[in-house]
Amino acid sequence: MTTVCLTFDFDAVALWVSSFKQTTATPVSRGVFGAEVGVPRVLDLLSRHAIPATFFVPAHSAVSFPAALAAIRDAGHEIALHGYCHETPVGLSREEEASLLDRSIDKLCGAVGRDFHPAGYRSPAWDLSSSSIELLEERGLIYDSSMMARDFHPYLARKGHHADEDGFEPGTPSSVVEIPVAWELDDFPYFAFLNRPMYSGLRAPAEVLEIWQGEFDFCHSLAGVFTLTLHPQIIGRGPRIAMLDALIRHMRASDGVRFSTVADEARRQRLPLLGSG
Template sequence: MTFDFDALAIWFSTFKQTTPTALSRGEYGVRAGIPRILAMLARQGVKATFFTPAHTARNFPASLEAITSAGHEVAAHGLLHESPVGLPIEEERDLLFRSLDELEAVTGKRPRGYRSPAWDLSDNSIALLEEAGLQYDSSMMANDFQPYFARTGDKMTDDKITFGVNSSVVEFPVAWELDDYPYFHWSARPYNAGLRSTEDVFGSWKGEFDTAYAENGVFTLTCHPEIIGRGPRVAMLERLIEQMRARDGVEFLTMEEAAKKFKAAFQSEEIG
């Protein structure tokens, strides 16, 4: 279970919507979404990962305290929800390390993972995550329910793709089908038609989970407090969690825990 705790940063930076009403939607995630989500997770005994821009941590430290004191993981999600695409490597490195420093200053723990704002990476991103000592990323889509090691050094031309080498960074794949934004957030953007019923989304997510379960995979759901945080949607998410928990062998892990487990299994296979 992952939550991108963007607060005001996504509206200010990514969407370039700086008017009071637009920014208030991000504030909704702080005021209503986070308390409702944390209460639900506590009822279910589930630990989650909250990908958090440094801007959110800096401006809403009480929310970060509530998240960490409940045993949830805080991971990196940019300084101000900025995309790394097109940035010079030194600028991208500076933004990454500044975000890690700020999150550590607020939470007392250095993040172990990263999710790119807008789910997009530069050619340098994975190498920089490795340089920063991060253990995992969750921004790419080369599989659905099976983690893999992210590569560095891929080369794409009109004729062919030349794959690079595996890094030490575990990739937990994401998917638009497993993100609350396309289903619930209405905007003029064609991929955000939004305002779907909770029953429609429950059916879609349960179907995805059933496939992950059948394939012994890792089901990674991406939600946003300002979107999923409305009462009926949190109730739907809780019902989904209850159905997951009813299946034999299901574990709810933070991303950090899942990355450790994946690496341990990989090392055991190598030794074997």
């Protein structure tokens, strides 16, 4: 059985405020588009296909766009942790990172309500400190989705790694399931246009569809977990939503494919992984 996890990083304005240090009207308006146009288009597509998804939500987005957050929640999709204001944990002390994580959880839980507690986390920077996994484990989170040590097979995230010019120590396995990500399966490098070499963007949707179909077909040959990372302010453009619709149809036409939230897939993987460790 192949599992497809459609994930949406609802970065909204937090991406521009924190990651790109831009608070003027035009960059901020791109985040507003994600909340007010992109999210409704994504939710409509998911509803038409009757499939679940996971939304990674910074606390900043949760309190800034409560209507979009409520629409995601009320549609039954998973809401997961994505930092306080789309910041990197790298460079923080263990105490600083723990405090930031706790404030992020408290603010997100307060915005979602209904006795909510996140099951998982994705680093806004797709990067983690040597303390991050242990901090997630201590707070009862069951999965992370920020790393790349496998392509289509979850694994137990390691804690306490050490890397320098003299060698690499991977650390010890945790109880946190890693649902791996990949730049090849992220819409931002393909479509986002910024004055930075990594984000030249503006690729044709048909070209990206071909890439993603090829990645899915290989994953399906392995009966793996296909995790796609999307952003409402990027994928929410009309032709790109149509491309995502075509990709979903391609995947649904294949036998032995299920669509799942990341939390549900992490729960399926967790006991076998812990047992094998």
